[in-house]
Amino acid sequence: MAPSPTTRPTLAHVPRSTPAPSFASARSPQTSTKTAQPLANRLLFPSLPPGTPPPPLFTTPCPPELTADAYDLIALALRAHVAPWWSKITRYDKEFLPAITSTLAAVLQALQARVHAADVPQLLYATAPALLAQHWRDWREAQAKAGTGYTTGAVGGAARAQVFHGLQPHVALDAQGNVDVEYIRQAVDGVLRLCLPPQDYAPPGERYIVREIVVMIVLRVLFPRLTEPWFIDRILLNVLGPPRDSVVQKATDPSPASSPSPWSFANLIVFVLSAVQAISAAGLAITTAYRQAKLTISRVNGPSRAPSPAKLQRSRSAPATPTPPGSVDSSFELPHPPLPRSQPRGHARQCLRAAAEIINARTRLTASLLIALIDVPCTLFESFADRFLAYMLTEHVLSAPTLHTILLTTKRTVFPPAPAQPEPPPTAAEQAHAHAQLVARLVEAVPRPASALLFGARPGEGVEEALEALSDRAANAHLLMMFLDAVLVALFPEMGGEVVGVSDAGAGETYAGAREGSGGSSESVSSG
Numbered sequence: 001m002a003p004s005p006t007t008r009p010t011l012a013h014v015p016r017s018t019p020a021p022s023f024a025s026a027r028s029p030q031t032s033t034k035t036a037q038p039l040a041n042r043l044l045f046p047s048l049p050p051g052t053p054p055p056p057l058f059t060t061p062c063p064p065e066l067t068a069d070a071y072d073l074i075a076l077a078l079r080a081h082v083a084p085w086w087s088k089i090t091r092y093d094k095e096f097l098p099a100i101t102s103t104l105a106a107v108l109q110a111l112q113a114r115v116h117a118a119d120v121p122q123l124l125y126a127t128a129p130a131l132l133a134q135h136w137r138d139w140r141e142a143q144a145k146a147g148t149g150y151t152t153g154a155v156g157g158a159a160r161a162q163v164f165h166g167l168q169p170h171v172a173l174d175a176q177g178n179v180d181v182e183y184i185r186q187a188v189d190g191v192l193r194l195c196l197p198p199q200d201y202a203p204p205g206e207r208y209i210v211r212e213i214v215v216m217i218v219l220r221v222l223f224p225r226l227t228e229p230w231f232i233d234r235i236l237l238n239v240l241g242p243p244r245d246s247v248v249q250k251a252t253d254p255s256p257a258s259s260p261s262p263w264s265f266a267n268l269i270v271f272v273l274s275a276v277q278a279i280s281a282a283g284l285a286i287t288t289a290y291r292q293a294k295l296t297i298s299r300v301n302g303p304s305r306a307p308s309p310a311k312l313q314r315s316r317s318a319p320a321t322p323t324p325p326g327s328v329d330s331s332f333e334l335p336h337p338p339l340p341r342s343q344p345r346g347h348a349r350q351c352l353r354a355a356a357e358i359i360n361a362r363t364r365l366t367a368s369l370l371i372a373l374i375d376v377p378c379t380l381f382e383s384f385a386d387r388f389l390a391y392m393l394t395e396h397v398l399s400a401p402t403l404h405t406i407l408l409t410t411k412r413t414v415f416p417p418a419p420a421q422p423e424p425p426p427t428a429a430e431q432a433h434a435h436a437q438l439v440a441r442l443v444e445a446v447p448r449p450a451s452a453l454l455f456g457a458r459p460g461e462g463v464e465e466a467l468e469a470l471s472d473r474a475a476n477a478h479l480l481m482m483f484l485d486a487v488l489v490a491l492f493p494e495m496g497g498e499v500v501g502v503s504d505a506g507a508g509e510t511y512a513g514a515r516e517g518s519g520g521s522s523e524s525v526s527s528g
Contacts, residue, residue, distance in 0.1 A: 040071035043079060044101045046094045059109050063400055069407050074104055076415040081213045103196065103206050110195035114491045120398070121390045123490045125347035129354030131486065135479045136357050138167040139469040161474045168478045177474030179223055179481070181215065187488060187495075188214045194492050221414045227476040230431040233438045240441050300384065300391045348378040348385035359454055359466050366453040439463050 037050060045054050057067050078097050086096060142164035158175075165175040172183035188211045193201055201207060225231050352375055361367035378385055396402065416423070426434070443451060443459045455462025470476060489496040 038068065038072065039079070040068070040075040043075045043083075044071060044098055046098070055105075057105055057108060059112050063404075066400060066404050066407070069404065069411065070108075071101075073407065073411045073415075074101060076411065077213055077217065080415065081216060082209060100206055100209060103200060103210055106197070106200060107192065107195045107210070111491070114195075118490050120490075121347060121386070121393055122345070123486065124393065124397075125386075125389055126345065126350050127486045127490070128483070129350045131479065131482050133354040133357040134168075135475070135482075136360075136469045138164060139472075139475060140360070142167060142475075161472065164472075164475050164478065168482070170478060170481055173477055173481055175474065177227065177477030179219060179477065181219060184215050184218055185211060187484075188218075190495050191488070191492065194494060217414060223477070223480065225413065226480055227473045228425070229471045229473065229476070230426055230434060232470050232476065233431070233434050237434065237438055237441065240438075240445060243441060243444070296388075296391070300387045345386055346378075346382055347389050348382070349375060351389075352378060358469075359462065361454070364454075364456060367455075370450070370453045435467075439467065442467075 040054060041048055041050075041052075048054065053064065054067065054071055056062075057070050078100060082097065082100065086093075142160050145163045146160040161177075162175050165173070172180045189207075192207055192211060196207070352371065356362070356367075356371045359367065361371050439460055442463045443455075446454065446459070451459040
């Protein structure tokens, strides 16, 4: 019997088997989970499970975006100033950076309590205008004395800087605007002593690391940038916002090609309808402005904006509503300073005097008359003006969107993104172009009749003269150091020699028990 012929199996008859997973694909879920974790969670909280939010950083409820960006800034600072040398000592320790983070969190919570207890309107509407007026006054006096016998052999900008330093001597600065490192180090150490509990301040290791991180950021990044004239021009341009749309300006300009159309009944109907539409739009704008002014006046004259316990309970029990990515919940309320209801302080008049000194109103009769005319309602409604300025401060400065914008700007300035390199200083031509843009924008921001009264027939020259006091780095360093001293004394009166007791009841339940022994510290801090 002949054997049956064997049939060879084809490719279609072979059963397909599932290929074994490779080593890279087997580890891909873990790798994606690790890369999905933010830098703050990986560096500051390595023991947290994936997806768990970090502990709260502020004493009051705040949006998660603000807390995440604040922790991101702390993580970037520790990675840049601590991780490089700490990894050489030990590569397996994961508790040192979280310990420094807890110290920084205690300092931030104590600073928030200090801000809540400080008189912020007095700092921004009285002390800051006085410092600005003194800076402009001393700058003009230094310019006048630069070529006289007040200088000892110096010429040009060096002579002006020498005279200016003689008018505003500071122990932490020299005539060229160089900052003494020891002054900043002692100031930061005094802040840590007043913010940290005694058991956290006593060990020198973490305290020195936190102090040197702050000192390096202030001296290497903030001071060199904030004192440069081109950086100040950029800040002012960002505050003014984008320029007016050129399309609107082109639409308002008469076109040479257009010719007047002949008069007809249809044109008459179009003219009447356009007039009715313009009157309706004006009436709607007036109605909206009236309602907004009425609402603002009622809020200014109303009670203090501190939230009631019932409101806080409702906000805690209410379900959280998701916010769009990249935005901050505008309903977040920081501890606002109470609106002043005692005797008026004249904050509006002090700001007006500083503005008059900046534009040098005494040299122009029309500017002096306009300033005096504005001073009359500021004097008559002085109490309301103080409350209105305090209300604007709480609504537009001490708000979550503003603080989030400042935090993001600081993070981009101090620690640029990974692919980007630190931005080099612009060239002289670019600086001149940005300064010319700033002058044009300031002239455009002031209405033409007021601009002619304040700056004369050539407003550009008046604005240029007003901005000249910010054109010298050494003088800007003096102004910034004066601001730093004013902020430190306002938040920490003990550093100015004043004996006070600051209650830390608002510093949160987390650190309430640990800070009982440091609430009434009244020692003085040696500054420089």
